Amino acid sequence: MKTLEQDLPELRPGQSVELLKELHILTREGRINQDSRRKLKQVYHLVQFIEKLLAQVPDAPGHPTLADFGAGKSYLGFILYDLVLRQRAEGHVYGIETRTELVERSRALAQRLGFGRMSFLAIRAEDAASESALPEAIDLVTALHACDTATDDAIAFGLRRKARHMALVPCCQAELAGWLRKEKAQALSRTPLAELWRHPLHTRELGSQLTNVLRCLYLEAMGYQVTVTELVGWEHSMKNELILATRTGQPKRAAAQRLRAILAEFGLQGLEVLRYPGLQ
Known part of the structure; x- marks a missing residue:
């Protein structure tokens, strides 16, 4: 097995090797297996995207x-803190996770x-919006394989x-x-487009694609400029779609109209109140 320097030439100067060991990405001897390397590669790539976004955040106390x-x-x-925030005098990372044992371990x-x-x-992710322990002003929301x-x-x-x-990398949509399965029989009688999700495998794949669209x-x-790209090569992860959004404060009415049109085309109007309540 290769040494740390050979296996991780991209390791940044000053990065905490002790952190990587504590996260069990590295062994106590400073070595790495292929699964850990794949995971670290994904995190590194996302950190690079996030660094560029944070460079746009104005300097302010606490940010x-x-x-x-x-x-x-x-x-x-942890890796974001180590690589991006540790050298700064300001800034804070808030980790949101439902499993208490993981939260205690991270603390x-x-x-x-x-x-x-x-x-x-x-706390549950759906309860975070009303959680007083989180600041009102958030510069960046991220979710890696949530x-x-x-x-x-x-x-x-x-x-x-x-x-x-x-910066969002969706998983298991x-x-x-x-919803598509529930309405499949009616959809097949209504439109030939329902052939796109008649078979169970297609239902799953189309559902995933449609969710992200x-x-x-x-x-x-809701007033964000959106870019969609790959996080890493498909050989590293099948859950590879990265959605980057930057707030412009200028809602696009055409986007709302198209969203509603897609919901209607696929018989998914019931999702609007549940998932897209802010539409005008």
Whole structure:
């Protein structure tokens, strides 16, 4: 097995090797396996995108503020802090995760490493928008592989707090596929387009694609400029779509109209109140 220097030539100067060991990305001997390397590559790529977004945030006391949804073991939050915020005098990372044991573990690790401007909240993603422990002014909302509707909750939070930026890598989009399955018989009798989701595999894939298209339209309708790109090569992850959104404060009426038209075309009008309540 290769040494750390050979295996991770992209390791940045001053990066905490101890952190990577604590996250079990590296072994105690400083070595790395292929699965950990793949995970780290995804996080590194997302950090590079986030750095560019944070460079646009004006200097102000307490900023930048970052909210990490579906944080899990907080790989992204810790590495963001280590690479981006640790050298700054200001800024705070908030990790949002439902599993209490992971939150407690992250709190202990942050204390052990002296990462004082990190907080971890054991709350549901859908409750974060009304959580008083989170600041009203959020500069960036991120979610790396937040499952199913957790990405929608991250978007709802970002809209509620008027986040400057969002960086989202959705995962396991199942909700919309369930709606398509429920209405499949009626849709097949109504339109030949229903052939796109007649077979279960197509239902799942189309549901995933459609979910992200609707999310992008919603963000545009709510005053965000949206870019969609790949996070890393497909050989590293099948959940690879990165949605970047920057607040312009100029809602696009055409995006709202198209979103509603797509919902109507696919018989999904019931989703508007549930997922897109801010549409004008």
